[in-house]
Amino acid sequence: MIEVRDLHFTYPTGVEALRGINLTVRDGEFLAIMGQNGAGKTTLVKHFNGLLKPTAGEVVIDGVSTRDASVAQIARNVGFVFQNPDHQLFCETVEEEVAFALRNFGFKETAIKNRVDWALNLLDIKRYRETSPFMLSGGERKRVALASVLAWDPKVVILDEPTIGQDHRQKEKLRQFIVQLNAQKKTVIVVTHDVEFVAESNPQVMLMSGGEIVAEGDAREILTDQKLVAQASIVSPEITQILSGLPDLGIQKNVIDVHEATSILLDLLEVAS
Amino acid sequence: MIEGSPITVANETLAIIETRKLVYTYSGAKKAALKGVSVTIESGEIVILTGPSGCGKTTLCRCFNGLIPHFYGGKIEGEVVVAGHKVVDQTIYELARHVGLVFQNPENQLFALSVEKDVAFGLENLAVPRDEMIKRVDWALQMTGIEDLSERPPHELSGGQQQRVAIACVLAMQPDVMILDEPTSFLDPVGAQKIFEVINELNKELGITIILVEHRLDLASKYADHVVVMDEGKVVLDGEPRGVFNSEKARLIGVGVPKATRLYQILRENGTHLSGVPVTSEEASKLLLEVLKRD
Ligand SMILES: Nc1ncnc2c1ncn2[C@@H]1O[C@H](COP(=O)(O)OP(=O)(O)O)[C@@H](O)[C@H]1O
Numbered sequence: 326m327i328e329v330r331d332l333h334f335t336y337p338t339g340v341e342a343l344r345g346i347n348l349t350v351r352d353g354e355f356l357a358i359m360g361q362n363g364a365g366k367t368t369l370v371k372h373f374n375g376l377l378k379p380t381a382g383e384v385v386i387d388g389v390s391t392r393d394a395s396v397a398q399i400a401r402n403v404g405f406v407f408q409n410p411d412h413q414l415f416c417e418t419v420e421e422e423v424a425f426a427l428r429n430f431g432f433k434e435t436a437i438k439n440r441v442d443w444a445l446n447l448l449d450i451k452r453y454r455e456t457s458p459f460m461l462s463g464g465e466r467k468r469v470a471l472a473s474v475l476a477w478d479p480k481v482v483i484l485d486e487p488t489i490g491q492d493h494r495q496k497e498k499l500r501q502f503i504v505q506l507n508a509q510k511k512t513v514i515v516v517t518h519d520v521e522f523v524a525e526s527n528p529q530v531m532l533m534s535g536g537e538i539v540a541e542g543d544a545r546e547i548l549t550d551q552k553l554v555a556q557a558s559i560v561s562p563e564i565t566q567i568l569s570g571l572p573d574l575g576i577q578k579n580v581i582d583v584h585e586a587t588s589i590l591l592d593l594l595e596v597a598s
Numbered sequence: 599m600i601e602g603s604p605i606t607v608a609n610e611t612l613a614i615i616e617t618r619k620l621v622y623t624y625s626g627a628k629k630a631a632l633k634g635v636s637v638t639i640e641s642g643e644i645v646i647l648t649g650p651s652g653c654g655k656t657t658l659c660r661c662f663n664g665l666i667p668h669f670y671g672g673k674i675e676g677e678v679v680v681a682g683h684k685v686v687d688q689t690i691y692e693l694a695r696h697v698g699l700v701f702q703n704p705e706n707q708l709f710a711l712s713v714e715k716d717v718a719f720g721l722e723n724l725a726v727p728r729d730e731m732i733k734r735v736d737w738a739l740q741m742t743g744i745e746d747l748s749e750r751p752p753h754e755l756s757g758g759q760q761q762r763v764a765i766a767c768v769l770a771m772q773p774d775v776m777i778l779d780e781p782t783s784f785l786d787p788v789g790a791q792k793i794f795e796v797i798n799e800l801n802k803e804l805g806i807t808i809i810l811v812e813h814r815l816d817l818a819s820k821y822a823d824h825v826v827v828m829d830e831g832k833v834v835l836d837g838e839p840r841g842v843f844n845s846e847k848a849r850l851i852g853v854g855v856p857k858a859t860r861l862y863q864i865l866r867e868n869g870t871h872l873s874g875v876p877v878t879s880e881e882a883s884k885l886l887l888e889v890l891k892r893d
């Protein structure tokens with residue numbers, strides 16, 4: 326469990342990035358943190374694995390304050406996939422990259438081999454096993470970064486903007502994968518402004534703006550609220566926009582899923598005819 | 599639907615960029631990154647270039663502005679013609695007058711101490727006279743709506759602001775074609791919309807041809823005149839947006855077909871026909887209203 330109590334954080338430059346965050350992420354929760362660029366999302370999640378320590382307030386992970394633990398200790402349980410994969414990749418081949426943390430955590434060589442195979446397969450980068458990560462395209466590099474974290478199977482997985490640079494199919498694979506991770510009782514925290522990705526995954530959603538939390542709730546409730554959505558510099562899912570472009574037909578309009586929308590429309594047409 | 603459309607070699611074509619059977623292999627690579635790409639970009643259009651990551655979009659863009667082969671080397675076959683000239687016969691500097699490339703990550707493009715200096719940099723390289731340079735920098739800052747940032751250091755700006763600076767840098771060169779490689783991937787949806795609007799204005803007001811590499815079709819589609827879909831180093835779909843998005847192949851390759859188009863398809867599978875293929879949510883609402891009124 327991650328407990329955040331009245332967290333403030335100010336960068337050395339004087340930027341007050343977090344202004345009193347209170348939040349509890351329960352074990353097994355699936356949380357999407359959304360909001361405009363510069364809202365403080367990355368700053369917040371960097372506190373969850375101890376990369377940043379509070380200026381004031383506290384972040385407590387499974388009963389231990391992040392002030393009292395090293396990044397390495399926290400990392401075993403909390404895996405963090407950076408927004409920019411280049412901040413994470415440094416090995417000469419993709420295989421070494423994915424094996425690196427496993428070696429550091431003291432896994433046995435046979436286990437390392439199995440886990441590397443598993444992770445490379447999962448993210449569809451097996452063919453780049455011997456390739457330098459820097460020869461790959463941005464989306465491919467991102468998947469290498471993902472594979473290297475998932476390989477050590479942390480309890481909590483934090484993904485900062487995982488969909489950036491990913492094509493639709495990879496996004497869909499990733500989405501299914503995240504949902505599956507979560508079904509296996511892992512805590513998954515995704516920072517994203519990809520509205521369609523969230524609409525299809527249906528997590529809990531937290532909106533941030535100016536270093537504060539503006540709203541929390543389920544995806545449908547939050548993403549169909551025009552006022553909240555505008556406040557956080559995101560937009561409603563396309564499906565919500567399509568339905569809200571219709572006059573009042575007495576139909577439910579807080580819909581984010583294309584299949585739900587079509588069945589509502591088909592019902593309406595059937596009643597009419 | 600035009601798949602693998604034949605190249606028109608007529609002199610009177612409006613093509614600003616044309617490739618013929620372009621095959622390219624990076625030096626040291628085992629496999630070709632482009633495997634016979636024949637594509638025509640017409641002057642004045644907004645083209646969306648999309649397709650699975652690793653399919654060769656960035657590589658194709660590098661061919662358009664001469665980074666390939668002049669900077670990357672490798673092995674190139676076939677032809678790339680930009681504004682009537684073969685790319686292989688031109689220098690990168692000559693090509694920069696015709697084709698400007700805005701990189702995916704603006705940080706990699708900005709390095710000067712102020713926005714103004716960054717925007718002037720390319721012009722200095724072209725030895726543009728000072729008066730002309732000042733005029734062009736002001737103009738580019740104005741067109742992208744960042745006049746008030748001219749004295750600021752680019753690295754202190756937000757992602758959206760940096761992206762505008764990167765666009766201004768390229769715009770100042772007054773290219774015929776502006777290529778933007780996933781220009782909004784780091785931006786929140788509202789920031790992304792603003793960038794698309796800037797791009798659209800440049801196209802409509804100045805007639806600059808736009809090539810937009812994008813996965814975010816939900817936001818970008820409404821601006822497109824032409825969509826090119828690549829897969830594994832080849833062009834697999836090439837035509838106007840409605841046809842491309844509504845094709846079975848687009849879905850099979852895993853193009854992120856706009857939800858408006860998906861809605862149309864699912865309704866159709868269930869026996870409800872809208873009178874046209876919507877690409878945007880506004881279009882979908884309008885078409886839905888037609889059938890709802892009819893009943
Ligand atoms: N390393 C840093 N030094 C100084 N300021 C920073 C740094 N990283 C982020 N900031 C600032 O902190 C605020 C929050 O940034 P960030 O957490 O990255 O937002 P988000 O992830 O929501 O886009 C912004 O104003 C940003 O400019």
Ligand SMILES: Nc1ncnc2c1ncn2[C@@H]1O[C@H](COP(=O)(O)OP(=O)(O)O)[C@@H](O)[C@H]1O
Pocket residue numbers: 460461462463464624625627631649650651652653654655656657658
């Ligand atoms: N600088 C490079 N050197 C060698 N291979 C590269 C280079 N850049 C890209 N590639 C390879 O070329 C192929 C196409 O990549 P790219 O054009 O970046 O795809 P996209 O932009 O569609 O994601 C990929 O297999 C990629 O690994």
Ligand SMILES: [Mg+2]
Pocket residue numbers: 366367368408485
């Ligand atoms: Mg961030």
Ligand SMILES: [Mg+2]
Pocket residue numbers: 462463655656657779
């Ligand atoms: Mg690319």
